[in-house]
Amino acid sequence: METNEYLEVFIDESKEHIQSLNDHLLELEKNPSDLTMVNEIFRSAHTLKGMSATMGYQDLADLTHKMENVLDAVRNQQLMVTTAILDVVFEAVDQLEEMVLDIASGGEGRKDVVRLVEQLNAIERGEALSEDGSNTAAPISESDQQSPSNLASTLDEFEMTVLRESNDQGYQNLELHITLREDCLLKAARVFMVFEILEQSGEVIKSAPTVQDLEEEKFEQSFTVLLVTKEKAEEIEKKVMKVSEIESVKVQKFSIEQRPSQSDTSADTTKATEEKGATAIAEAPVKQEKDTAKKAPVSNKTIRVNIDRLDALMNLFEELVIDRGRLEQIADSLKHIELQETVERMTRISGDLQNIILNMRMVPIDQVFNRFPRMVRQLAKDLGKQINLEIEGAETELDRTVIDEIGDPLVHLIRNALDHGIELPDVREQKGKPREGSLKLNAYHSGNHVFIEISDDGAGINREKVINKAVSNGVITNDQAENLTEKQVYQLIMESGFSTADKISDVSGRGVGLDVVKNTIESLGGNITIDSAFEKGSVFSIQLPLTLSIISVMLVEIKEEKYAVPLSSIIETAVIKKSNIMSAHNKKVIDFRGKVVPLIDLQDVFEVPGEKLDDEYCSVVIIRKGEKMAGLIVDTFIGQQEVVLKSLGNYLTDVFAISGATILGDGQVALIIDSNSLIV
Amino acid sequence: MPQDNKQDIKAIIFQLNDEEFAISVQQVSGIERMQHITRVPQTASFVKGVINLRGVVTPIIDLRKRFGLDAAEFTDSTRMIIVYMDEMEVGLIVDAAYDVIDIPEEAVEPAPEVVGAVDVDYIEGVAKLEDRLLILLNLNNVLTDEEVRALKTVEG
Numbered sequence: 001m002e003t004n005e006y007l008e009v010f011i012d013e014s015k016e017h018i019q020s021l022n023d024h025l026l027e028l029e030k031n032p033s034d035l036t037m038v039n040e041i042f043r044s045a046h047t048l049k050g051m052s053a054t055m056g057y058q059d060l061a062d063l064t065h066k067m068e069n070v071l072d073a074v075r076n077q078q079l080m081v082t083t084a085i086l087d088v089v090f091e092a093v094d095q096l097e098e099m100v101l102d103i104a105s106g107g108e109g110r111k112d113v114v115r116l117v118e119q120l121n122a123i124e125r126g127e128a129l130s131e132d133g134s135n136t137a138a139p140i141s142e143s144d145q146q147s148p149s150n151l152a153s154t155l156d157e158f159e160m161t162v163l164r165e166s167n168d169q170g171y172q173n174l175e176l177h178i179t180l181r182e183d184c185l186l187k188a189a190r191v192f193m194v195f196e197i198l199e200q201s202g203e204v205i206k207s208a209p210t211v212q213d214l215e216e217e218k219f220e221q222s223f224t225v226l227l228v229t230k231e232k233a234e235e236i237e238k239k240v241m242k243v244s245e246i247e248s249v250k251v252q253k254f255s256i257e258q259r260p261s262q263s264d265t266s267a268d269t270t271k272a273t274e275e276k277g278a279t280a281i282a283e284a285p286v287k288q289e290k291d292t293a294k295k296a297p298v299s300n301k302t303i304r305v306n307i308d309r310l311d312a313l314m315n316l317f318e319e320l321v322i323d324r325g326r327l328e329q330i331a332d333s334l335k336h337i338e339l340q341e342t343v344e345r346m347t348r349i350s351g352d353l354q355n356i357i358l359n360m361r362m363v364p365i366d367q368v369f370n371r372f373p374r375m376v377r378q379l380a381k382d383l384g385k386q387i388n389l390e391i392e393g394a395e396t397e398l399d400r401t402v403i404d405e406i407g408d409p410l411v412h413l414i415r416n417a418l419d420h421g422i423e424l425p426d427v428r429e430q431k432g433k434p435r436e437g438s439l440k441l442n443a444y445h446s447g448n449h450v451f452i453e454i455s456d457d458g459a460g461i462n463r464e465k466v467i468n469k470a471v472s473n474g475v476i477t478n479d480q481a482e483n484l485t486e487k488q489v490y491q492l493i494m495e496s497g498f499s500t501a502d503k504i505s506d507v508s509g510r511g512v513g514l515d516v517v518k519n520t521i522e523s524l525g526g527n528i529t530i531d532s533a534f535e536k537g538s539v540f541s542i543q544l545p546l547t548l549s550i551i552s553v554m555l556v557e558i559k560e561e562k563y564a565v566p567l568s569s570i571i572e573t574a575v576i577k578k579s580n581i582m583s584a585h586n587k588k589v590i591d592f593r594g595k596v597v598p599l600i601d602l603q604d605v606f607e608v609p610g611e612k613l614d615d616e617y618c619s620v621v622i623i624r625k626g627e628k629m630a631g632l633i634v635d636t637f638i639g640q641q642e643v644v645l646k647s648l649g650n651y652l653t654d655v656f657a658i659s660g661a662t663i664l665g666d667g668q669v670a671l672i673i674d675s676n677s678l679i680v
Numbered sequence: 681m682p683q684d685n686k687q688d689i690k691a692i693i694f695q696l697n698d699e700e701f702a703i704s705v706q707q708v709s710g711i712e713r714m715q716h717i718t719r720v721p722q723t724a725s726f727v728k729g730v731i732n733l734r735g736v737v738t739p740i741i742d743l744r745k746r747f748g749l750d751a752a753e754f755t756d757s758t759r760m761i762i763v764y765m766d767e768m769e770v771g772l773i774v775d776a777a778y779d780v781i782d783i784p785e786e787a788v789e790p791a792p793e794v795v796g797a798v799d800v801d802y803i804e805g806v807a808k809l810e811d812r813l814l815i816l817l818n819l820n821n822v823l824t825d826e827e828v829r830a831l832k833t834v835e836g
Contacts, residue, residue, distance in 0.1 A: 315735065318735065319735045322735070561718070561719065605721070606721035606722070607721050607722070608721070646736070646737045647737065648720070648730060648737055648739065649730075649736075649737060649738060649739050649768065649769055649770070650766075650767050650768045650769075651739045651768045651769075651770050651823065652720060652723060652727065652730070652739050655720055655721075655722060655723055656721075656722045657721075657722075658720065658721070661718070661730060661737040663732045663735065663737070667716075667732055668716050668718060668732065669718040669729075669730050669731060669732050669737055670718065671718065671720065671721075671730075
């Protein structure tokens with residue numbers, strides 16, 4: 001079957017379901033008695049199973065199926081939720097994720113999960129022995145297997161619950177009897193298309209024959225599907241009929257009461273709930289129509305857009321911004337009032353458009369944060385520590401490009417905090433701290449920046465230890481060590497080749513240090529600072545720009561060449577008298593507001609051809625990097641401008657003091673100066 | 681393109697000094713007239729700079745410099761051949777680019793052992809075509825730093 005076009009959707013949705021599995025499992029671990037959580041988990045697992053079976057990923061479907069069985073047992077209270085069980089389920093989710101990732105990277109999603117399946121089976125079996133007979137659902141469904149054509153009779157307990165509860169939540173249950181035309185060639189493909197449509201409208205609970213059998217064309221001309229939906233029966237019927245080679249679609253309301261033997265054999269309690277369910281069904285249609293009228297538009301307010309398309313849109317818009325710049329220049333030079341007014345209007349509109357496009361690319365940082373609870377749980381287990389993770393500001397939005405890059409550094413910092421920061425429970429107790437350590441992740445906006453803080457209440461950074469290590473590694477000398485401020489000492493641990501861990505553990509010591517974190521963050525145009533109190537804990541604070549693609553710059557001219565200096569690193573511009581330039585250690589310096597600031601002649605640095613200007617005055621851009629400052633000597637200031645940041649391409653990857661390029665209004669390329677690398 | 685002979689290499693022919701060179705069309709994404717080139721400081725000497733190629737900043741290599749030939753004035757026939765490989769898009773300045781031809785595989789011979797004084801590995805082979813002699817370029821080695829480093833060691 002040709003499923004390629006559905007593959008992306010499948011992968012996206014699978015990832016979502018896996019995330020939801022992880023989230024809800026974590027919740028469940030905190031409240032083992034919360035059965036609504038189990039239902040959520042079950043629903044995700046069930047959908048995942050259905051999807052993967054439809055797409056032909058058998059291993060994925062099988063493993064999900066096994067997991068579902070265990071969850072079913074939990075749901076039916078045949079099984080108590082324990083850490084041991086959850087560990088296995090978590091591992092299963094991990095495996096599922098790996099399979100999905102494999103599929104995403106073009107693989108088959110195959111994986112050897114025999115051991116895991118055995119474990120899942122064991123959990124399920126061990127359970128069945130101990131609670132022998134007390135459960136009514138199992139024997140019933142077994143006996144009903146005799147009449148497989150009747151959909152209702154094959155429903156398991158979970159499916160029953162979904163059907164029963166659907167009415168309370170404004171859904172209705174429909175039974176669809178679909179017949180394919182006799183000359184239908186690709187039966188499986190038609191089935192797939194039908195399921196696609198149905199899954200858009202609601203949730204497929206059950207089908208006869210099973211999805212697997214349908215997939216393998218193990219059926220004649222017709223099949224039956226049980227659907228929970230908010231849409232009207234006629235609507236569904238119309239939609240399904242749009243699939244070609246469909247002979248007929250019969251849609252009828254499905255009532256659980258159709259189950260023949262159920263009412264006699266089941267326990268009184270079940271009967272009661274079912275009766276309640278039945279009355280609900282009777283009331284449903286009236287309520288239903290109102291609901292659909294009101295709710296339908298709301299549910300469809302978002303669409304999933306491929307990030308490539310957004311990137312393409314962004315690129316086109318960048319072109320527009322460049323042309324806008326060109327138009328502005330032309331309008332200025334022509335001094336044509338009407339043209340100028342039109343260009344102004346265009347500038348305003350495109351400014352708004354720019355905001356919209358940028359906002360479209362904004363993604364909540366939750367996408368990165370959401371994998372941390374799971375990671376922290378596992379790490380805490382591995383390290384024998386007790387850790388409580390708190391996340392704040394997960395809704396804070398960041399540009400997609402930043403989101404993609406920030407994950408790894410954060411993972412590293414969290415590992416670091418867990419491994420080196422937070423102490424073992426016994427040690428914490430001795431220090432008079434609660435046995436459970438706390439790790440906080442906090443994200444928030446401030447100005448044009450996003451801040452992310454990772455704080456722990458662990459041991460903090462030992463100043464002496466850091467200094468000793470730095471001296472022995474030759475990073476600093478003994479004399480320097482004495483004059484360092486606390487902050488400067490903490491910054492040392494982000495120097496390359498620095499690790500304060502006495503022994504290399506499984507968690508850290510993978511050959512990557514905090515220097516990599518620092519480099520990644522700086523390459524994104526952000527910075528990272530560390531604050532710490534010994535025995536109290538540490539705070540790693542990351543500052544990042546909201547977006548990476550459009551920045552404000554100051555355009556300057558050196559001879560014939562134009563360069564752009566990012567506004568974020570400029571303190572101010574100044575015109576100074578040549579006679580005010582002093583010399584210190586053979587370096588030109590100026591006195592700038594009482595501070596001695598070294599001067600850098602850009603014409604020398606960039607080897608710009610041409611005679612040096614011999615003027616009485618020279619133009620200087622004062623830039624800063626942290627506490628340090630420097631003055632860049634240029635010929636002329638052109639002005640401030642918003643530019644689109646472009647890379648120099650893969651060929652020129654590492655050009656000194658140049659961080660990228662931009663295209664100016666006249667179509668020419670101007671280089672963007674990386675002022676960080678000019679200040680040593 | 682003749683279907684019966686799949687071994688043909690369709691190539692763009694360009695001129696440098698008095699020699700004719702060939703690059704497979706599959707590696708060429710366009711041929712551009714000369715335009716303003718923004719110099720990029722502190723890069724290899726043969727990196728002429730970058731241009732704005734329809735919104736994409738594209739590096740330009742002066743092929744004469746790259747091959748150690750004498751510099752020449754740009755003329756009306758000077759062209760930039762935009763090549764694309766290994767996710768790198770680079771423009772090559774050549775004296776002229778004028779032809780697209782099919783080179784039969786049997787016409788291609790390995791590069792002569794010695795070309796000039798330096799053993800240059802950016803030459804893939806030589807094709808004899810009636811009265812013409814075409815030098816087939818191995819773009820990989822034209823673009824990567826391997827050769828640059830080799831050149832540097834030769835220059836001492």
